[in-house]
Amino acid sequence: MPSIKKVAEVAGVSVGTVSHVITGSVPVSEELRLKVQAAIRELNYHPNHVARSLKTSKTRTLGIIVPDMTISFFPQIIRGAETAARKRGYFLIAVNSDDDGERQKDLLSLLRSQRVEGILLVVAAGTTPISQISRILDAGIPIVCLDRIPDRVAVDSVSVEDAEAAAMGVEHLISMGLRRIAVVTGPLTLKNERRRVQGYRQALERAGIPVEEQLIWQGNLRTADVAALCREKLADAGSRPEAVFCTNGPTALGALRALRDCGLDAPRDIAFATFDELTVDDIFSPSITAVVQPAYDIGSQAANLLLDRIEQVAGLDKTVTIRLAANLKVGESSRWAGHGLGCPAPAAR
Amino acid sequence: MPSIKKVAEVAGVSVGTVSHVITGSVPVSEELRLKVQAAIRELNYHPNHVARSLKTSKTRTLGIIVPDMTISFFPQIIRGAETAARKRGYFLIAVNSDDDGERQKDLLSLLRSQRVEGILLVVAAGTTPISQISRILDAGIPIVCLDRIPDRVAVDSVSVEDAEAAAMGVEHLISMGLRRIAVVTGPLTLKNERRRVQGYRQALERAGIPVEEQLIWQGNLRTADVAALCREKLADAGSRPEAVFCTNGPTALGALRALRDCGLDAPRDIAFATFDELTVDDIFSPSITAVVQPAYDIGSQAANLLLDRIEQVAGLDKTVTIRLAANLKVGESSRWAGHGLGCPAPAAR
């Protein structure tokens, strides 16, 4: 691997001159510049970013930690962030925490050791990494939290308007003539889950529908567990709700599995809507009504905010909180047949 | 950001000693070790990997270039590779080429500058980066190609048994009583696409069904283009095939869109099967029959092979080619109603 020294030697100039033509920071005569460029090509020279970073203490690299990038919401965020970062001359390295607090801690440490200049973080579920976050912030490394916003830390964040988005979904169900609507949530230790439940309550209240606490089903983020929970709740035809609204992708998959296991078809027997688009085509037949988050935008806005912090953009003193609106994608699953709105829906397999 | 020097100062030892306790390469007395560890904690010290890499010329980092990590096949590969890499003490940085040859070139250069120790590459469609690849190989940086294997370069590779996998899918259709089966492919400049078509031919031949060249529909990887192509082919009810087999995810989406646009339902009017699981739930109603690639395994095996190269594992002189088997996931879309096998299938929306 040739170094700058070798290039200087071949070009017959000093290393300083080579450095000048590479960085463009200092003017170099046409003649020497051409010589240097020829030498670079000849040697197939690639500047060593490692050495450069050591010298400048700038890596022009950002890190992003997500729970699991095979969940389609996250790659979209990553792409948004990557594109924004690239536009401003930065790289993005993405890693998965598996929603494991220990691993998240290791990754945070790793990213610090890699000397990333800022971190985008989707906190692992069930953790409250307040101290981890503030230690990093104290060390002068900016962090922007995405999607899941930890409590009681002053940290920049970008997420969807959870309450409004959930309310929009529930209001849609209400507009389809449904009244007894259950909500299936993840752990309520996550603030955005709590917000979504709050949106659910608001929607019901605004419609003058009393909130039944036993229709708030708190699960976790594991599909199998949520399926078991829902099977139990759905078993009794008497108390069964007319509709189910899920606050995230994994719980939605669990709920759908439970519906199938109970021999229930949506929307024939029960209406269904969820937060987040699902990426399965093998469980559920009718198209699914979903509250869709602008994942790409969340990623790009977060990256831009982070870069503003890194580059100390003026007028950015206190904590910035960005909340984006979600969109409602109406599908067939919320078209309750009992209401006689449309043709009978196809059966789930 | 404290340095090793600061730690040494606080602990009252030399930098060498600090280095020894961090790397564990040289024994250090209990007493000093504890002092050093206390200092590290107190200062919130994180070793500078940049400096370490410069010194050791080892970054313990791998790079992976994929066309688009929002296509679900790729994140699975990345996770597999990341997990394998982590087990062996390496990092993985993932970037997207957007199937753009120029960008791929830039990324390759970038990864070299980042001094990654090896590269996992899914080549951008429509490019034949032979010279790029061999330049990197010549520089002593190993590369393993995944999924799409370039022609005429001696490079390690991991992919699915394309011909056999495609044949399996087509044979399934044949077993459902279908004979006139069209195949929708991406660009045949990609070797794996060619292989899949070859598998299609073999399956037909083995079943004694003559291959009709006009049933081989070559498209590209853009859904809209493929949809247009298929609409045209499907327009005439007389020449319409009984089944469609797609050789990849994007063409499958295009074909499905065309079916919908033509008012055709699968499997009621035409049977359908494809390579790769689709991640859309909004276009197609019945569950889809798919030839599923072991994406995670492809990633992990590729990473392990790459690491073997990096670590110069013995008995690995010539080019290694790993081919994995795919699995058939039978869904409803291939259950041709015309054959009277089951109940009439639900309509696509």
Next chain:
DNA sequence: CTGTTAGCGCCTTCAA
């Protein structure tokens, strides 16, 4: 076992 020291490759003053 512990300390000292010479670079790794590069950028950046500072002189010429």
Next chain:
DNA sequence: TTGAAGGCGCTAACAG
């Protein structure tokens, strides 16, 4: 405009 030299933080001899 060009060249010479110091040092970023760390590891790996080497000397003690």
